[in-house]
Amino acid sequence: MLKVLDTAVPIACWSCSIGHHDSTLFCPHCSKIQPPPGGDFFRVFGLERGFQIDLPALEQEFHRLSRKVHPDRFARAGENEREWSLADTALLNDAYRTLKEPLNRTEYLLKLEGAEIGEEHSGKDRRDPSRVPDDLLEEVFDLNMQLEEMRMARKTGDEDPDLQTSLTAAKQKFEGLLEAVDNDLRTQWRVWDAGDTAVRRSAQNTMVALLDRRRYLSNLVRDVTETLGA
Numbered sequence: 001m002l003k004v005l006d007t008a009v010p011i012a013c014w015s016c017s018i019g020h021h022d023s024t025l026f027c028p029h030c031s032k033i034q035p036p037p038g039g040d041f042f043r044v045f046g047l048e049r050g051f052q053i054d055l056p057a058l059e060q061e062f063h064r065l066s067r068k069v070h071p072d073r074f075a076r077a078g079e080n081e082r083e084w085s086l087a088d089t090a091l092l093n094d095a096y097r098t099l100k101e102p103l104n105r106t107e108y109l110l111k112l113e114g115a116e117i118g119e120e121h122s123g124k125d126r127r128d129p130s131r132v133p134d135d136l137l138e139e140v141f142d143l144n145m146q147l148e149e150m151r152m153a154r155k156t157g158d159e160d161p162d163l164q165t166s167l168t169a170a171k172q173k174f175e176g177l178l179e180a181v182d183n184d185l186r187t188q189w190r191v192w193d194a195g196d197t198a199v200r201r202s203a204q205n206t207m208v209a210l211l212d213r214r215r216y217l218s219n220l221v222r223d224v225t226e227t228l229g230a
């Protein structure tokens with residue numbers, strides 16, 4: 001689990017000694033560079049936690065801050081400041097990469113909010129990533145049979161165009177289901193961003209389940225693509 005500071009801690013600036021919140025790359029009083037701040041990636045960009053992000057604004061802020069902390073600007077600064085410019089740059093890159101990509105951002109924020117997601121949390125109890133979602137049992141069973149047939153046919157050099165067509169159709173269908181999951185995720189983003197604690201809790205649970213489904217579907221699509229392209 002990520003360790004998160006819920007509220008930024010007030011600390012004293014190393015240079016001017018005036019207190020500020022530990023969530024900023026630069027002292028608001030003397031503008032000197034600060035050690036990598038605590039808090040989460042949202043605070044690095046001065047944002048409230050939320051699933052929906054203004055991407056052009058995020059990109060602009062990333063470039064603005066990147067220029068400000070760039071190590072070239074600290075070539076003649078003291079050892080601490082040089083070190084912090086490197087560490088702040090690394091933090092900024094991590095934060096930007098995580099927040100700009102929708103799935104990374106979703107997983108990151110869910111973890112910040114205490115949700116247990118990903119393969120490391122499934123399998124041992126209620127969620128098993130290899131478990132077929134109930135509504136797909138029949139289709140997945142058929143698909144696995146066809147995949148097996150296809151692999152056998154490949155081995156014997158016995159290509160079956162009908163099988164190829166049918167697998168291609170299955171791949172498109174599962175890709176469509178993936179898109180539907182992404183749409184559902186975006187709906188839950190809006191619900192969470194606008195909701196109170198109870199609403200957020202329930203949206204989080206829905207998102208965790210959607211991510212499990214998404215992982216399952218993308219593994220399926222990957223298997224079919226690999227078998228078709230072999």
Ligand SMILES: [Zn+2]
Pocket residue numbers: 013014015016017018027028029030031032
């Ligand atoms: Zn200062």
